[in-house]
Amino acid sequence: MNTHFHAIIPAGGSGTRLWPLSRKASPKFLHDVLGTGRSLLQSTWDRVAPLVGDDNVWVVTGESHLDQVAEQLPELCPSRIVAEPSPKDSAAAIGLATLLIAKTDPEAIVGSFSADHSITNVDEFRSVIEQACAAAETGDIVTVGIMPRNPATAYGYIKTGSLLGLPGAPTARRALAFAEKPAASTARRYVDSGRYRWNAGMFIAKASAFLEILRTEDPTLFEGLSQIAEAWDTESRDAVLAEVWPGLEKRAIDYVVAEPAAEAGRVIVIPGDFGWDDVGDFDSVVRLRQPVPGEPRGVISIGGSCDLLEVDASGVVFSEQPRTVAIVGLEDLVVVDTEDVLLIISRSHAQDVKKAVSLAGERGLDDLL
Amino acid sequence: MNTHFHAIIPAGGSGTRLWPLSRKASPKFLHDVLGTGRSLLQSTWDRVAPLVGDDNVWVVTGESHLDQVAEQLPELCPSRIVAEPSPKDSAAAIGLATLLIAKTDPEAIVGSFSADHSITNVDEFRSVIEQACAAAETGDIVTVGIMPRNPATAYGYIKTGSLLGLPGAPTARRALAFAEKPAASTARRYVDSGRYRWNAGMFIAKASAFLEILRTEDPTLFEGLSQIAEAWDTESRDAVLAEVWPGLEKRAIDYVVAEPAAEAGRVIVIPGDFGWDDVGDFDSVVRLRQPVPGEPRGVISIGGSCDLLEVDASGVVFSEQPRTVAIVGLEDLVVVDTEDVLLIISRSHAQDVKKAVSLAGERGLDDLL
Known part of the structure; x- marks a missing residue:
């Protein structure tokens, strides 16, 4: 060294x-x-x-x-x-x-x-x-x-x-x-x-x-x-x-x-x-967290202590609330469950989170930004 | 009469x-x-x-x-x-x-x-x-x-x-x-x-x-x-x-x-x-709440007082919590946001809610049933 x-x-x-x-x-x-x-x-x-x-x-x-x-x-x-x-x-x-x-x-x-x-x-x-x-x-x-x-x-x-x-x-x-x-x-x-x-x-x-x-x-x-x-x-x-x-x-x-x-x-x-x-968006997060291609995917929970119920689903759930999250019939979903905002987004639209943030700004929801 | x-x-x-x-x-x-x-x-x-x-x-x-x-x-x-x-x-x-x-x-x-x-x-x-x-x-x-x-x-x-x-x-x-x-x-x-x-x-x-x-x-x-x-x-x-x-x-x-x-x-x-x-499932609910074919669809909020931020999205949100729900890049989504359970499901899988309920039962989450 x-x-x-x-x-x-x-x-x-x-x-x-x-x-x-x-x-x-x-x-x-x-x-x-x-x-x-x-x-x-x-x-x-x-x-x-x-x-x-x-x-x-x-x-x-x-x-x-x-x-x-x-x-x-x-x-x-x-x-x-x-x-x-x-x-x-x-x-x-x-x-x-x-x-x-x-x-x-x-x-x-x-x-x-x-x-x-x-x-x-x-x-x-x-x-x-x-x-x-x-x-x-x-x-x-x-x-x-x-x-x-x-x-x-x-x-x-x-x-x-x-x-x-x-x-x-x-x-x-x-x-x-x-x-x-x-x-x-x-x-x-x-x-x-x-x-x-x-x-x-x-x-x-x-x-x-x-x-x-x-x-x-x-x-x-x-x-x-x-x-x-x-x-x-x-x-x-x-x-x-x-x-x-x-x-x-x-x-x-x-x-x-x-x-x-x-x-x-x-x-x-x-x-x-x-x-x-660079963990630039949720697409990165899903890629970094999902198993290697060929292995079963499913829904991965990050943070919090949520119970996951998944039926024909895959993606990532960030839960800051101690509750059950059930996802049915949705692939490559990203869910961010915070006290004041719930974001639900498809992985393929990861870049568009910015648009939701802009909307929140336009609506004057400054506490959420 | x-x-x-x-x-x-x-x-x-x-x-x-x-x-x-x-x-x-x-x-x-x-x-x-x-x-x-x-x-x-x-x-x-x-x-x-x-x-x-x-x-x-x-x-x-x-x-x-x-x-x-x-x-x-x-x-x-x-x-x-x-x-x-x-x-x-x-x-x-x-x-x-x-x-x-x-x-x-x-x-x-x-x-x-x-x-x-x-x-x-x-x-x-x-x-x-x-x-x-x-x-x-x-x-x-x-x-x-x-x-x-x-x-x-x-x-x-x-x-x-x-x-x-x-x-x-x-x-x-x-x-x-x-x-x-x-x-x-x-x-x-x-x-x-x-x-x-x-x-x-x-x-x-x-x-x-x-x-x-x-x-x-x-x-x-x-x-x-x-x-x-x-x-x-x-x-x-x-x-x-x-x-x-x-x-x-x-x-x-x-x-x-x-x-x-x-x-x-x-x-x-x-x-x-x-x-x-018969309002049998969430597919019925979405059908009954979405505008007639040809009109813009978007996300409809039912109950609660949630702020909706939608980007390329459609479906129905039932919110029992006073918070912001952002949906990005997902069509025909159904979200039920209650205090102890968050359900996210695609309208086409409306029948499969039963499977999530069965899973909750198998996991002993009886309070949620």
């Missing part, structure tokens, strides 16, 4: 497509969406903490989620929780955490790992991240390229180049370019070529290299974050945050750091195939 | 196919299943009481439903509620009520009308029943034959004969035979012939004629019921009920009275076409 390796977990986003399980006040990373007994945030901790050591894990989250994050992660050092006064996207979140880490460890290597993704094969994940950490010693930005399961249009892609033969990172390749979420025909071409991989949004790099690119590509953002980082351990933290944070531009780390680095030939990709999923 | 005309409303059965709305302790006739603002029992009262007068309506129901029946029908004379210690099917229920009516009105004509059916065109219904009442003056048993909407296999059929030309009953015909629930091919043949009608289980007859057939066809049942009727207005009612009722045989009125009468050429049928439905 590299003692200079630090993990940053950006825990933001409201997870609208997993509503009403995920809500603004209680986003998906706080929920045991997959019924594993651990929230997505906790599962991320479980994967990442052993790689870097408990004291080297940082979580960046909204001020309103501070208590819940601390409660869910009792091993997380309280001083490692970075509370954002308002959402400013990933460049600000990861940039600030990197500056704070670099203050005490100038030799730091940082890795950012989303708080709300799922990884099935944790051993393989750790082995890939260890390679990424080794590859980061080059001073390049390292990312992970997920073997595509299908020509998905919901993910960005990474075009991979030749093997680099780096010590400690035998599968590392040059990343030639990042491609944004493609059209279906383009996605098909990407997958057929065998050269493209999904961008899972994991970045591993020397803090110094990361900050150098950030300063070059967005000096204003870098300057604002630096002011905050300097004031962080002083009495003026709150005052500086209140003054500077609201003016920061919302930008994604991909645009500010990863893409410029790729254009400069400074991105390395480690191919990964460890059952990654 | 014939002042000798009395209505008997047998209010029994648990309505398993409308579970969990309808339960043993609270069967379907007590519920506003169709969202009209009145329970099925109350709607039956509304149809029937104007035909016979409030004082001439009798309700036969289980002891455990006594309070709810009295509460729902404040105009019903308390002495007209006949409480059964246990369910003994329709011959005992209607037989006892008829004996009680005949005691005070030997000239009585009785009509029996199920407590849990739906009739759309009440004016037409009343006109048909007035004909039936007139036809009953002949001393025959009069029934109503519903024009089949389709070759249903869930109903019994009545084979109709020639017009009788009775005074006050111009459309009355001889009923040649009752046919039990047919196979699909037989039902198709019945409907194609134009001579068969659905048996809606309504019987109108002189009390004396009815009782004469009952005595002939089932002297034991007649004798038992007569003992109870004699003791009814005395102090020994409870004792006689407790002694005699448990030993009565469970038999349907169709077998004990209607079929033998038809074989003897003593049944008259009045054709009826007034939007009758």
Whole structure:
């Protein structure tokens, strides 16, 4: 284990497509969406903490989620929780955490790992991240390229180049370019070529290299974050945050750091195939929870203590209420049974949860959002 | 209005196919299943009481439903509620009520009308029943034959004969035979012939004629019921009920009275076409509540005060809980949202509610039945 390796977990986003399980006040990373007994945030901790050591894990989250994050992660050092006064996207979140880490460890290597993704094969994940950490010693930005399961249009892609033969990172390749979420025909071409991989949004790099690119590509953002980082351990933290944070531009780390680095030939990709999923919607949840093809499917209950009565039915029930749920003659159903909202949706319409949330907003049902 | 005309409303059965709305302790006739603002029992009262007068309506129901029946029908004379210690099917229920009516009105004509059916065109219904009442003056048993909407296999059929030309009953015909629930091919043949009608289980007859057939066809049942009727207005009612009722045989009125009468050429049928439905399952409910073909369908909320959010959805929601129900990407869905059970079923599987109820029984969830 590299003692200079630090993990940053950006825990933001409201997870609208997993509503009403995920809500603004209680986003998906706080929920045991997959019924594993651990929230997505906790599962991320479980994967990442052993790689870097408990004291080297940082979580960046909204001020309103501070208590819940601390409660869910009792091993997380309280001083490692970075509370954002308002959402400013990933460049600000990861940039600030990197500056704070670099203050005490100038030799730091940082890795950012989303708080709300799922990884099935944790051993393989750790082995890939260890390679990424080794590859980061080059001073390049390292990312992970997920073997595509299908020509998905919901993910960005990474075009991979030749093997680099780096010590400690035998599968590392040059990343030639990042491609944004493609059209279906383009996605098909990407997958057929065998050269493209999904961008899972994991970045591993020397803090110094990361900050150098950030300063070059967005000096204003870098300057604002630096002011905050300097004031962080002083009495003026709150005052500086209140003054500077609201003016920061919302930008994604991909645009500010990863893409410029790729254009400069400074991105390395480690191919990964460890059952990654962004748990983006209920279709993901059903896929992750249902047995392998060929096995009986049926209805799976997640959370709560509901009795299930199923007749010719399959799907997933999230029950927060202690009652009996009977499903008859419906396949691939998703049911979310909360105190104030009952959602019933077919898996094939998983994307349309957003429309129901919009309707709730139009009706002024703000408490439900 | 014939002042000798009395209505008997047998209010029994648990309505398993409308579970969990309808339960043993609270069967379907007590519920506003169709969202009209009145329970099925109350709607039956509304149809029937104007035909016979409030004082001439009798309700036969289980002891455990006594309070709810009295509460729902404040105009019903308390002495007209006949409480059964246990369910003994329709011959005992209607037989006892008829004996009680005949005691005070030997000239009585009785009509029996199920407590849990739906009739759309009440004016037409009343006109048909007035004909039936007139036809009953002949001393025959009069029934109503519903024009089949389709070759249903869930109903019994009545084979109709020639017009009788009775005074006050111009459309009355001889009923040649009752046919039990047919196979699909037989039902198709019945409907194609134009001579068969659905048996809606309504019987109108002189009390004396009815009782004469009952005595002939089932002297034991007649004798038992007569003992109870004699003791009814005395102090020994409870004792006689407790002694005699448990030993009565469970038999349907169709077998004990209607079929033998038809074989003897003593049944008259009045054709009826007034939007009758037995509200047997959720498929009936959806049919009765959804707009006519061609009009937009959508989701209909029945009961409760739930907010509905629908996206590409249609069906019916019964909500007993004040919360928001969102349905996305599902057609012909039926949702019953009660405090202790949530049922979600596709309309096409309406018959399979029984299977869910059986499962609940097997799991020992007796409170839910």
